[in-house]
Amino acid sequence: MHLSPMQREKLVTIVRRGVMAVVYCGLFFASAIGVMIISRSFPLPIENWIEIYQEILLLVCAGVFFGLARGIESERGGLLLIGGFFASLLIREMDAVFDVVHHSFWQVILLAFWAMLAVGVRRAGLSSSIEGVHRFVAAHQFLLMCVGVAMVLVFSRMFGAHWLWSLYVDHSPSFHTAKRLAEEALELLGYLLCVTAAIGYTFERRDDN
Numbered sequence: 001m002h003l004s005p006m007q008r009e010k011l012v013t014i015v016r017r018g019v020m021a022v023v024y025c026g027l028f029f030a031s032a033i034g035v036m037i038i039s040r041s042f043p044l045p046i047e048n049w050i051e052i053y054q055e056i057l058l059l060v061c062a063g064v065f066f067g068l069a070r071g072i073e074s075e076r077g078g079l080l081l082i083g084g085f086f087a088s089l090l091i092r093e094m095d096a097v098f099d100v101v102h103h104s105f106w107q108v109i110l111l112a113f114w115a116m117l118a119v120g121v122r123r124a125g126l127s128s129s130i131e132g133v134h135r136f137v138a139a140h141q142f143l144l145m146c147v148g149v150a151m152v153l154v155f156s157r158m159f160g161a162h163w164l165w166s167l168y169v170d171h172s173p174s175f176h177t178a179k180r181l182a183e184e185a186l187e188l189l190g191y192l193l194c195v196t197a198a199i200g201y202t203f204e205r206r207d208d209n
Contacts, residue, residue, distance in 0.1 A: 077124030078132015148193030
């Protein structure tokens with residue numbers, strides 16, 4: 001069978017991206033399982049390794065959009081808002097660490113961050129805020145990001161609800177541990193999807209340029 005140069009180029013793209021997707025999904029799965037095993041084997045006094053991994057993923061998400069904001073002046077305000085959303089989730093996730101300073105001290109940190117973010121967005125201007133958010137909402141990665149955020153903010157909370165587990169599992173010494181593990185695992189999956197979307201967006205923007 002004879003393939004034209006364009007067909008060969010498309011075939012190479014299919015194979016290359018297919019291999020990259022398989023490798024990424026493998027690392028995706030291995031990292032999630034690995035961090036759960038480590039959390040069980042090497043407990044920490046304040047947080048567990050799953051929560052630390054989640055915080056790293058949130059830091060990556062925020063960093064991606066703040067980095068894009070630095071380089072794309074015409075969309076800076078919107079990219080700052082998106083990055084600020086993930087940075088806010090990060091501050092909330094680190095509540096146990098901030099509680100060492102004072103109970104609910106994370107709220108003080110969050111308010112201070114919002115004040116700095118508001119200044120940055122104001123300086124960037126309304127037009128860059130609208131343009132930055134619009135470009136991301138119109139991007140291919142936006143739907144994946146929505147799925148990840150929904151899994152973190154809605155589905156993991158719903159699946160970790162005490163009443164739901166009580167319908168299917170009898171109370172036992174391991175009841176709360178199993179419920180917490182399921183909730184944290186779904187939350188971790190949501191953050192992994194968000195990171196995938198954020199990194200994918202950087203490649204999408206690079207291809208546009």
